[in-house]
Amino acid sequence: YLDQQQQRLAPDGEPENSTGSAASGPDGDSAVLRSLDLHPATDPAAVSAAAEDFGGIVRAPPVAVIRPATADDVAAAIRLAAHSPRLTVAARGNGHSVNGQAMAAGGLVLDMRYLGPTMELVRDAARGGTAVDVPGGALWEEVLEWGVRRHGMAPTSWTDYLGLTVGGTLSNGGISGQAFRHGPQISNVTELEVVTGNGERVVCSAAANSDLFFAVLGGLGQFGVITRARIPLHPAPQMVKWIRVVYNRFEDYSRDAEWLVTRADPDACDYVEGFAFVNSDDPADGWSSVPLSPVSPFDPALIPAGSGPVLYCLEVALHFNHAERDTVDQRAGEVLRRLRYIRGLEFTVEATYVDFLSRVKRVEEAARANGSWAAPHPWLNILVASSNIVDFDRNVFNRILKDGIDGPMLVYPLLRSKWDPRTSVALPESEIFYLVALLRFSRGYPDGPAAAELVAQNREIVDCCRSNGYDFKLYLPHYQSDADWAVHFGRHWPRFVDRKARYDRLAILAPGQKLFSRSR
Numbered sequence: 001y002l003d004q005q006q007q008r009l010a011p012d013g014e015p016e017n018s019t020g021s022a023a024s025g026p027d028g029d030s031a032v033l034r035s036l037d038l039h040p041a042t043d044p045a046a047v048s049a050a051a052e053d054f055g056g057i058v059r060a061p062p063v064a065v066i067r068p069a070t071a072d073d074v075a076a077a078i079r080l081a082a083h084s085p086r087l088t089v090a091a092r093g094n095g096h097s098v099n100g101q102a103m104a105a106g107g108l109v110l111d112m113r114y115l116g117p118t119m120e121l122v123r124d125a126a127r128g129g130t131a132v133d134v135p136g137g138a139l140w141e142e143v144l145e146w147g148v149r150r151h152g153m154a155p156t157s158w159t160d161y162l163g164l165t166v167g168g169t170l171s172n173g174g175i176s177g178q179a180f181r182h183g184p185q186i187s188n189v190t191e192l193e194v195v196t197g198n199g200e201r202v203v204c205s206a207a208a209n210s211d212l213f214f215a216v217l218g219g220l221g222q223f224g225v226i227t228r229a230r231i232p233l234h235p236a237p238q239m240v241k242w243i244r245v246v247y248n249r250f251e252d253y254s255r256d257a258e259w260l261v262t263r264a265d266p267d268a269c270d271y272v273e274g275f276a277f278v279n280s281d282d283p284a285d286g287w288s289s290v291p292l293s294p295v296s297p298f299d300p301a302l303i304p305a306g307s308g309p310v311l312y313c314l315e316v317a318l319h320f321n322h323a324e325r326d327t328v329d330q331r332a333g334e335v336l337r338r339l340r341y342i343r344g345l346e347f348t349v350e351a352t353y354v355d356f357l358s359r360v361k362r363v364e365e366a367a368r369a370n371g372s373w374a375a376p377h378p379w380l381n382i383l384v385a386s387s388n389i390v391d392f393d394r395n396v397f398n399r400i401l402k403d404g405i406d407g408p409m410l411v412y413p414l415l416r417s418k419w420d421p422r423t424s425v426a427l428p429e430s431e432i433f434y435l436v437a438l439l440r441f442s443r444g445y446p447d448g449p450a451a452a453e454l455v456a457q458n459r460e461i462v463d464c465c466r467s468n469g470y471d472f473k474l475y476l477p478h479y480q481s482d483a484d485w486a487v488h489f490g491r492h493w494p495r496f497v498d499r500k501a502r503y504d505r506l507a508i509l510a511p512g513q514k515l516f517s518r519s520r
């Protein structure tokens with residue numbers, strides 16, 4: 001995690017080494033900053049906040065933080081960086097990366113939360129119907145609130161947690177339980193306004209400047225800063241029936257999960273996810289992580305004798321409006337009858353659509369209260385081909401992670417055909433692949449394990465995938481060397497490099513991804 005100005009944090013949160021205050025900056029950079037008409041914040045509090053992220057593992061102070069109000073401000077900052085010999089620029093969404101991806105060591109951080117204007121309802125010429133134009137720094141929870149409360153409309157594809165920015169998730173993918181059906185968030189955007197690394201402001205879509213449009217989607221912030229995104233809206237359902245069922249055999253779990261995600265409309269569910277959990281009374285990782293309400297607790301007596309150390313919970317949701325209550329019960333009954341879960345271990349609640357989509361907000365509140373929100377988060381997200389997932393379960397969930405991770409271990413299938421191959425995202429080759437998300441919520445050291453131990457465990461898991469020859473890709477990837485990035489992008493690496501040369505020829509943007517070095 002180290003480079004010249006980037007620091008790895010010791011378990012107590014203090015930098016292990018000190019490379020001097022970035023706010024003082026090299027002389028050349030200070031001169032550029034003085035000429036910047038954007039009121040860059042160089043005060044220690046602003047610089048310190050931009051030097052950290054949700055991961056809490058790396059620290060990289062920028063020379064200044066800029067709060068752009070308009071796309072022109074973003075362009076001005078990028079052009080000024082281009083006139084300096086070494087300044088880089090990182091757009092920072094909500095800083096929810098875990099490996100310093102939104103940092104710019106000794107460079108400029110653009111705090112995208114300040115970007116205007118407000119959201120606007122527009123006609124979507126590309127798909128017909130209605131869409132919303134959203135500033136790149138808007139949070140998904142703001143889009144939900146605005147869409148549902150004001151217009152009764154909402155996007156179809158979400159992330160589990162909505163405290164993420166539109167520009168941040170569109171730079172990665174944006175995955176949740178709707179993606180098997182509607183595609184990830186990058187498949188649900190029809191137009192972008194982008195300021196490229198060359199400082200040009202461009203409106204792009206699948207029909208106009210399409211190479212830039214697809215480059216930026218899943219492009220890890222390498223080609224341009226997303227200043228506006230056009231997201232199609234659909235009538236929002238009023239309610240959600242939310243169901244969880246438990247399995248002790250992974251083969252049954254994955255067969256049912258794959259059956260669910262391959263059902264065609266109108267039989268398709270609205271949301272399919274799932275997770276592995278520990279077969280024990282552990283309060284963070286065990287049986288109690290499954291029930292959706294205290295009125296129906298988990299009865300461990302129902303787990304078949306001889307079950308292994310890990311169990312699986314499949315999670316399904318069906319949308320409905322109040323007038324459709326009878327039909328939704330019927331639909332839920334039909335789905336449950338077909339699934340091979342452990343009878344008796346089914347859990348159902350109803351929630352409003354907004355409450356269902358805001359479910360991780362409640363996790364955040366609990367994690368803030370117990371201190372695990374502020375602790376380091378060495379998270380690992382992997383996309384694993386369906387042909388390897390049973391083996392992955394045996395080697396990873398049932399061996400390396402059999403005692404849990406102090407948080408959710410998501411594992412659910414997605415369909416490659418819902419992702420546009422023209423975007424920059426790297427995916428496994430097979431049509432069905434699983435998202436495995438290891439969302440560690442340990443208490444900070446010394447109350448919990450040292451972050452370095454968990455990082456080492458992540459490395460063991462990735463090594464296991466490599467040595468077994470799995471068809472896999474990291475989601476929210478994090479590599480240090482060109483060789484690793486070339487393997488990650490595979491046959492699309494030359495396209496990625498070519499797009500970089502075209503749209504950010506000095507390699508100014510998103511240096512925290514460790515993909516390219518700034519050139520003069």
Ligand code: FAD
Pocket residue numbers: 054090091092093094095096097098101102103112136137158159160161163164165166167168169171172173174175176220221222224225226227476510512513
């Ligand atoms: P940042 O971390 O600030 O930025 C991420 C990258 O994008 C950086 O390289 C940055 O420079 C670049 N960037 C940011 N804004 C822009 C912009 N406007 N234009 C161009 N580049 C930009 N992901 C999912 O897919 N599904 C989930 O369910 C999910 N849940 C999560 C839950 C939590 C609690 C957390 C912490 C993360 C979760 N993520 C999830 C991961 C999330 O998608 C990434 O963290 C993503 O980076 C978005 O976070 P952010 O908006 O804070 O972006």
